[in-house]
Amino acid sequence: MDIIGYILEQFAQPMNIALLVGANIVGLIFGAIPGLSGTMAVMLFMPLTFAMDAGTAIIFLISLWIGGCSGAFIGSILLGIPGSASAVSTCFDGYPMTKKGQAGKALAIGMVASFTGTFLSAILGALLSQFIAGIAFMMGPWEYFALCFVAITLVLAISKGQMLKGLASASIGLLLSTVGFSPIDAEPRFVFGNMHLMGGLSMTVVLLGIFALSMMIVEFGKGFKPVPKVDTKSIKGFGITFREIRGQTVNIIRSFLIGLWIGFLPGMGPGLSNLVAYSAAKASSKEPETFGQGNPAGVWAPEVANNAAIGGALIPMTALGIPGDSTTALLIGALTIHGLEMGPMVFRNSGHIVYLMFATVAICALVALLMQAVGMRVFPHVLRIPYHYMYSALIVIALISAYVESASIYKCGMMLLFGGIGIIMGYCGLPTSPLILSFILGPILELNMLKAFQYTGTVATFFTRPISGILMVIGIGSIFSPILRKLWSAIKSRKQANTA
């Protein structure tokens, strides 16, 4: 199929354009409001795509995602509360700028930085993914298993001081992914004679229950925090000049490369890239003492990096079928519903779909920039949507999403059950990201593991094949990284004591 023709055909449809703009606005709102996120928007509205064709579904879901990523800086800058984990370090200098009466400038930096990161990463992603897919043809089930394993363990490695809890959460996700008939042997597991469980647990039900429903209920239990007032008078004009942008060229390029690389690593994403880019910007600045007091470079760095991670995350998702972060994990699941299996073969079978994704990301970045520029003064009002209306509406959408998936009330009940599990997980302090990743990667992990055993009949091959061997060592190293770090620092301090 002619790829450019297909993409143009998709964007020539008024319905697709309306969905792109509408989903982008919804995503922006979800990204901006603390507690919500673009990931949650994708989860909540994914069932709407069941009745759409694949192209429309991709445009809709990616628009939600990009909107959410682009809007995350709004809460960070105006309230000092990050819209999502991807904009944590944007608070460090964005909010001090607002307090100094430079909210307009900080918002403009956020917009341009988000656009730059997303747009350029989409173009680079489109250029690199087919090349990576070519390499992927050389990979067997051993390498795929090892890649999925690394994706899960790398998420654990960054859960500072919470390694055991992260691992426990990943184990729960892995366990939930085994419900239903097993791959290859078709043995029913944990179905208890219930026909609703035979096909496995629904992604919408599990993730919306554990991630969204439980969060909203617990937030109500804790009591909604009042949103601080924002001085809208300081938001005037576009806020930055071309000269100021040019002055940040090195910072932008460095942050972009950091974001792209971290996004590319399986399991990592914008949540980490913004922190690393901020630290790098501070470390290489001539005036590091101004960071944290409203230095514009401290807004540029995290915003370019967290958005560059989008294109980075799409590369392993499309080329290898391995998600770069939790949202791409969701997208892989959503696309499977439309009969599209990500991985190297997708370039041969449905290459037009892959390039539609990258094109949608680039167009969405532009649309988000335009809408943010036009609606800059509306942001403070978006942040003031009353929680009692917003959460009531989102709870209904979540439950109805469970129903529309298969027109079954049983799924609504299941979602409530997983909502309960989510509340218990919150009480126990278990993070949800490792669960999402391992729940979605679980079936790929198991299928490839069993295939590998069928071919060679031994576990040794996972370590003797070069790529899978390296990946397995990285994965195992990540699990033991807290112990290794402690050992290393003990050795270092002993050496220092000896030399003294």
Add this chain to the structure above:
Amino acid sequence: MIKIKRDQIAGALLVIAGVVVAILVSQFSTPMTASYPGPKLMPLIAAFGLVVCGGGIFIIGTIKKGEEDPFLIKEGWLKIAVTVLLLIVYVLCLKYIGYLISTPILLFVLSTLFAKGNKASLKARIIFSVGFTIALYLIYVYLFGLSFPMGLLFE
């Protein structure tokens, strides 16, 4: 009196879950061999992870000194219990009286409950409940062609 910490409860729950899973896995019919682990291996890895992590979390929770912040106060737990109960009733109502009747009632009750202490007039809550229910119905059913529960009593 010894105060049980949250990490101790979390650890114990995870260990129990892991043991239960391991027992259930042992009842699978396909055998597990060194050359082909079959359907037992993955759930066993998960069970192993639950037991080991649960044990670790329990031990760390026991060793760790100092007071921990409460997850929720008693009133918070009560709020959660009421919300969960409301949602259970809503799901049952969806089954018998359908979306169009049960949703505005749930939205009105939830927005009233959630708004406690905040400004939200009766008129605004009614308009929100009815308006949102209709808007969602029109978007999902007419725009996207999806089906909503109509209720056993009206089918």
